[in-house]
Amino acid sequence: ESLDVDAHDVFDHDPDLYGKMVRYPLEVLAIFDIVLMDLVARMEPLFEKHIQTRIYNLKSSICLRNLNPSDIEKMVSIKGMIIRCSSVIPELKEAVFRCLVCGFYSEPVMVDRGRVTEPHICQKEQCKASNSMTLVHNRCRFADKQIIKLQETPDEIPEGGTPHTVSVLMHDKLVDAGKPGDRVEITGIYRAMSIRIGPSQRTVKSIFKTYIDCLHIKKTDKSRLHIEDSMDTDNTNASKSSEDGHVTDKIDKLKELSKLPDIYDRLTRSLAPNIWELDDVKRGLLCQLFGGNALRLPSGANFRGDINILLVGDPGTSKSQLLQYMHKLSPRGIYTSGRGSSAVGLTAYVAKDPETGETVLESGALVLSDKGVCCIDEFDKMSDNARSMLHEVMEQQTVSIAKAGIIASLNARTSVLACANPSESRYNPRLSVIDNIHLPPTLLSRFDLIYLILDKADEQTDRRLAKHIVSLHFENPEVVEHQVLDLSTLVAYISYSRKYIHPKLSDEAAEELTRGYVAMRQRGNNPGSRKKVITATARQIESLIRLSEALARMRFSEVVGVRDVTEAFRLLEVAMQQSATDHATGTIDMDLIMTGVSSSERQRRDNLVAAIRDLVMEKMQLAGPSMRMAEVKKPYLSVHVVCPDTIAICPLS
């Protein structure tokens, strides 16, 4: 049994006592124990168990690396990670011996400093046989003991160093208190022990082995802001109680940051600071990093919280750099090139292009990036087969694999960030997005935001880029850009927010959302046009909710406000204006994304179909059944420039 004593309380009570306790722990702790036993005996006279004081929370903790000879025999507190545990060792505390001659049991013999003095002769008066005593194991008393290895945590390792380790000795209750991989804070007494070569040798080796006699162990990993867990939104049971000062400090700093009025702009600036312009794209990417709330209805329906983004653009517009940067920021990001991503395979395949001899690596990226961002470069070059997998991933967030008779459904709760080059290597502004990137519209509609990054020849930008490169090479101190969060803070900010902030839509925001959505849909109802043009679909409203949730998260706000919704609309519109504009009429048309055919185009086709039908009917009445397809096409091909496939199907209907 034990009693935990906070060292801070000891200090508050008597700083001198605290100092003595740290400097001479062996003596002081023994006194503590005696006092404690006394108290217990007074409160509960029947209490017989041994009770021990366990000090924790020392005022200063030491870095494992800095333990040095002057810390020997002192109380220290160190943080680290358990890397190995021994099995539980029973340690003999009291030994009982039995005489082999007469069967007499000796009194229990206490173990003194690891040695048991075996009685030489039987103590029974009648027997007195010498060297007859043998140990009776099941009558002895044992205590549990365990040795663990503690290693420095990665953040304490200086550059170019390897982590140090120290052995920690655990007794009784502390046994199995930590598992390998746990981050713990240990309070204990640092001890050194000389190594004797052998009992016969008179020389003592001059080397000492060191270990820590553990008094108290505290797990710290629940609250750490660490990258591995950061995307772990399921883990809501993180106990706040175990937060230690350092982490709280960090969190406070993050919270302070979140209160800044310009945090949104600041975050935008901090994202890939060496890529300029593209501010709205960066905002969209930020939303992707923060993500919306994933929702699971009791009915089993799932609403994904991940935001998928597609970047389409001319070569050389730093799309790839953006992707690389996102991959660095996102904890479980996978970066893959669409050229030969098999999407699901857990192993990879090296393929060789038969013509050029180029080697390509095919890897299974999606499953590996569960709860992360999957960055797919050269999305347009992805094989159809792999792409079809994405349909499932992007909406259901699972991947189904059928192999050797087993059908497995793996989680792939990943945000997809893809970038594609236009099919004709440069974007043709006269064609629609669909025509520019040869992607099936069903897939396109699953992207929340589609950005067109067009390379507008802009000398200003070029000059800035050139200047940046030159300064990079000549080590100009100009690199210091103020008001930008560094990478680690940004990562911490995002992971904290993803883990702890789960914003809800406020009523006003919901109102605004509805209003905006209706307005968007109505925009299609041009008074002039005969048929309604759809400018927004149900998918868009889901996207909008996700975006506004992400925006609220950026401010660490638990409520999605009207301003978030407005900004979400703005982001969506910016993205749509670029991608969903029907180049024939100049209006936003979701049909373009949803089906790949704009409504004006569709109308043209409808007209065509009607005309052909008329023609067919007419011909059939005139000339009977047999008639060549070419004849049907002929008169119309000259009028409409449409692909022949469309017509070929029409007569059958």
Add this chain to the structure above:
Amino acid sequence: MVGPQYDLVGNPLGAVRATFERAAAAESGGRDPVAAFRSKDWGASEVFRSFLFEQGGLDKVPLLDASNLGLIKPNTLVRFRGMVQDMLGNEFYAGAFKDGSTWRTNKFTDFSPFAMPHPCDSHLWERHLFHCVPVPGQNSWTLESSPGPDLRQMANCLTPEQREKRKRDGDDDAMDVSENGNGGSSSCSKKPKEDDVQIPSSSAEMPASENVPQMNGNDHHIPGSSFSCLVKIYDMPESQVKLNDVAEFIGVYTFDPELAAPNDNSDDIMFDLIEDVTAQLPPSKVPRLHCLVWRKLSSVDFLAKHPAVEPLPSLLKGIRQSLLSHLTLVLGKDDLAANCLLLHLLSRLRTRVDVVTVGRLSLNFTGFNRESVSIFGKQLNTLIQGLMPYSQAIPLSIEYLNTATLQPRKDNKSGRLVTGVLQLPQGAHLTFDETLLQSGSLASKGVENTVLLKNLMESQMVEYDFEYYKLEMATDVQLLTLSEGKSNILPSDLVVPFRASTVSAVNATSEELESWRWYLATVRSLPQSSEPEIYQTIQDEMVSAMRNDRSLGCTELSRWLTMAQITASSFGEKSLSLEHWQMAKELERLRKERMQ
């Protein structure tokens, strides 16, 4: 000191003791005279330093290596050149103790020459342990450059070494058995020890247990380097030495077989579990070196003699020309490729801003097939071996990717860092032969390996596996890839289609090689200054280039500048001039032409 009283090479500890006694006597006024010597030098290393570097004693100190291990007498002064492969933490030892009325010291030795009275007044000091190995991929010419007095056959005798290793492993097993035998008789069985080691890590580390036999000190997979040294360094903050540093350690070689013997039949079984990493490094195979003086080595230190010549542009220009013409010959009269190769050989990582690395120039020669690799690749490798201090050629095949251990990994069971191919010193050169790569499946290890290689290529970082987390270590490695088409597995900075016209066997004389080595080492260490006037011109040129070719991005422009800067320093210039910028651009133009 006027003429060392002691034979510093033959009996360095005598000198250590003499200086200690003198210093202790000087301090004797105090109550505790030696307390002041904790983690401080009392003048011993000063004696050695002046002997080694000022009186030319360095050449008298034998160089410790695999061949003369066992021939060198213990407790003598030796030198060891190697790479810090692992850091084993600190060791506490009784630094000073009182024998009767005199203070004695244990510094620079494992054993006290005097019996330590059991309960005695002693001071606990610390020292740092480093596990050092011969530099991976070290080329033979670097060994010749530092001959010791009893220069032995430097050629690595691989087979006897391996045989020894096997034998040693056998020994270890035998030890274990005896240990268990003893354990059975004592009150508590020793069996738990074996079990507990496996329980916590059984699932994660099954393959690791297979590695354990080869773990004992010489786990280096590079043939011939199955030799290592445990260096103990005193009086120094540990941060001064970094992992993968190449250094020369001069100190006392100690050997004591008793240290190796496991302290069995000890009364405290538990402390077997607080095992010592050094216990896995048997002193008969892994010598102990108590370091008195050490210094970091750069590639200049490997040159045979230091021609104390000022690296004047005129001189460098001449050597550059001869090296370039030789490279052209080696590359079958492909002038462009030779130029690019020169730039590549001169490249080094200069700065690192966030994720961007500046100064590296990895090269990819395309258009190789198996036949041409066997001709040109071989010549190229021989040449690189002759020029660079450390280089390795790696045949990149599916099998290699699936089986090779590229990633250094911490084995928490033994507490040691198991090296991988990518644990390399700064400035190492790697050549990948990708023509061997065929279509095929990569296992998970293969995937990890390709990711590692790609990371190394793109950001000059190698991830070390510490079981519970990964740690990225910065490296500076030059990478050359020979492939059929552009390699996408190893994305290089510079892709050059290789066009050889003739095959000519060329051999360089040793003087030529020497001057080239000096040239490469000197140019790579040349400082780069900058003159702001040229910035504007370069910026303008970049802007106009971007206007003409919209596909130019940050990476291309950055590479141009790197090439221009290396071109400048290849002529011995300290700052970039417009002329060299134009040369780099011309090279780039020729390369582009060839790409089409």
